[in-house]
Amino acid sequence: MSVPHWEILRGSVQGPAKVRNQDWYETDAPADGTLVLAVADGHGSAAYTRSHLGARFAVDVFIRCGRAFAERARAPEDLRRLRHAAGHWLPREIVRDWQEEVRRHLGAYPPADASDDSADHSAAFRPYGTTLLGAVLVPGLFAAWQLGDGDLMVVEADGSIGAPLAPAEPELGDETESLCAPRAWELMRVHWAPVADPDRMPRCVTLSTDGLSKSFAAQEGFIQFVRELGERLDTTGAEAIREALPGWLAHAGGYSGDDTTVVAAWRPPTAGERESGDEGADPRERLRQEPAPPHAAPPESAQPQDAPHHRETEN
Numbered sequence: 541m542s543v544p545h546w547e548i549l550r551g552s553v554q555g556p557a558k559v560r561n562q563d564w565y566e567t568d569a570p571a572d573g574t575l576v577l578a579v580a581d582g583h584g585s586a587a588y589t590r591s592h593l594g595a596r597f598a599v600d601v602f603i604r605c606g607r608a609f610a611e612r613a614r615a616p617e618d619l620r621r622l623r624h625a626a627g628h629w630l631p632r633e634i635v636r637d638w639q640e641e642v643r644r645h646l647g648a649y650p651p652a653d654a655s656d657d658s659a660d661h662s663a664a665f666r667p668y669g670t671t672l673l674g675a676v677l678v679p680g681l682f683a684a685w686q687l688g689d690g691d692l693m694v695v696e697a698d699g700s701i702g703a704p705l706a707p708a709e710p711e712l713g714d715e716t717e718s719l720c721a722p723r724a725w726e727l728m729r730v731h732w733a734p735v736a737d738p739d740r741m742p743r744c745v746t747l748s749t750d751g752l753s754k755s756f757a758a759q760e761g762f763i764q765f766v767r768e769l770g771e772r773l774d775t776t777g778a779e780a781i782r783e784a785l786p787g788w789l790a791h792a793g794g795y796s797g798d799d800t801t802v803v804a805a806w807r808p809p810t811a812g813e814r815e816s817g818d819e820g821a822d823p824r825e826r827l828r829q830e831p832a833p834p835h836a837a838p839p840e841s842a843q844p845q846d847a848p849h850h851r852e853t854e855n
Contacts (some may be wrong), residue, residue, distance in 0.1 A: 543573035594668030751798030
């Protein structure tokens with residue numbers, strides 16, 4: 541099976557009124573076609589005083605566990621066993637290792653008001669509460685996991701847009717699922733998508749914290765942003781988008797009021813897939829001449845919300 545080439549884009553901006561950025565992210569893309577992506581969003585309110593650390597621990601743990609899962613996926617293994625590992629082993633491994641990271645940090649930096657046995661009590665995890673969103677792509681398989689809010693968006697090979705981990709019912713108010721919850725592994729949503737044909741692998745995969753999607757008045761505007769991001773990557777290439785991405789994220793954070801983080805993986809089209817009219821154009825010049833995706837010049841349905849709405853308030 542041929543090995544896909546992935547271009548990685550990533551960035552994070554602090555919310556305009558935030559004391560610190562509660563988001564964390566990381567990517568791992570060795571030359572063998574394996575791709576591991578993760579973002580996390582620490583809750584940030586008064587009850588979650590160490591959630592920025594919890595988000596970092598969550599991402600570090602997922603990258604380690606994702607690499608291990610990718611090794612299994614690349615080795616000959618029964619597909620049913622691998623799917624069982626994705627749905628059962630990996631969520632438990634992530635939660636267990638995240639709790640170990642928290643315990644280690646508590647041992648080194650106990651809170652001033654901690655009792656002697658607080659590190660062994662489930663309540664000790666609460667200050668580190670965070671969401672987690674991660675994905676693993678290897679030749680022949682695309683799998684992803686989500687706990688809490690955030691968005692996994694996929695531009696398929698045919699150009700269609702999907703959100704395979706979107707909850708059946710939207711979360712209400714400021715509540716979200718968390719790694720600090722009891723039996724958190726049972727709350728994790730899993731996407732499982734074997735891909736036999738290398739040409740049917742996704743064209744673009746984005747993982748973002750909710751600061752991005754909440755900068756739009758409606759979900760349709762966010763979907764349009766993802767669609768245009770995929771189109772612009774195909775026509776201008778990754779370098780030009782990397783240059784523009786920090787400004788787009790800062791603009792989004794200005795509307796949502798929240799930290800805004802995204803990691804994206806793009807599979808460049810082959811020469812035959814490129815539009816002939818784009819060859820020879822300077823992608824950076826094109827970006828200077830065109831508006832950014834919907835934040836700057838959106839259609840009516842994609843107008844950014846006037847009043848900021850964000851899930852947590854920084855302590």
